[in-house]
Amino acid sequence: MTNSRAPIAAVVFDMDGVLTDTETIWDDVRRGLAAADGIPWPEGATEAMMGMSTPEWSDYLATTVGVRGTPPEVAERTIEEMAARYRQHLPTLPGAVEAVQRLSARWPLAVASSSPRRLIDATLDTLGITANFRTSVSTQEVAAGKPAPDGYLRACELLGVEPGRAVAIEDSSNGLRSAAAAGLKVVAVPHEAFPPAQDALAGAAVVVGGLDEVTVELVEGLADA
Structure with a gap:
């Protein structure tokens, strides 16, 4: 022991x-993907994804939220936008x-x-x-x-x-x-x-x-x- x-x-x-x-950037980027696809943001989605691994949150965005694409495609879209935001200001x-x-x-x-x-x-x-x-x-x-x-x-x-x-x-x-x-x-x-x-x-x-x-x-x- x-x-x-x-x-x-x-x-x-x-x-x-x-x-x-x-954390606010992650939320903004994910909400932006949903908005671009005409998907309303589900209540509790932000809190649910906090701490999830990339395969987990990308699957959640694709299947629960309904963002366009397979989980790997959703992950790539999200990470590319996050990297762009980081280059602007971290x-x-x-x-x-x-x-x-x-x-x-x-x-x-x-x-x-x-x-x-x-x-x-x-x-x-x-x-x-x-x-x-x-x-x-x-x-x-x-x-x-x-x-x-x-x-x-x-x-x-x-x-x-x-x-x-x-x-x-x-x-x-x-x-x-x-x-x-x-x-x-x-x-x-x-x-x-x-x-x-x-x-x-x-x-x-x-x-x-x-x-x-x-x-x-x-x-x-x-x-x-």
Whole structure:
């Protein structure tokens, strides 16, 4: 059994909604595809897709929302538009780069993101923080996206640490559920535009108002959480 008092050995960041303020861009792009195809946006679709892997959300857009094309075609349309938006402007959340730099000086870091690999790599490169991360995982590279624990479990495997000795930094309901299900100690950084559900927040060890609050001392203190 994992010793709950063992020191923290690694930190795993979500990306969209934690490092970059891109959740609203994903939503805008997906809604735009539906609108272009004359499809009304179903209630709850935005929240349902948060954390899904690329195969999962593209299937949802094609079959549940009704966007034109096969899931791979829908995925390609979406990712191409996302990449174009990123080239125009990649909004970064306050304190994101500083938090990464601060924590990487103390622990090995990973990213566990629902974004496809090319957007993960482009984001980290644009922010100038690629070298701060030991590894990264896209949920399209594992069996199931968030809220399943697969992405976080794979990140911990690549880092060589037990999940119970790692800390996840998450914002969305499905992301929080994923990290908690994997056994990581979870820091919730709720996004104002898409506040997480109360049951998802309940699985967090601590809830903060922004990344400036995610200090080395706060993370170290989670060893006893």
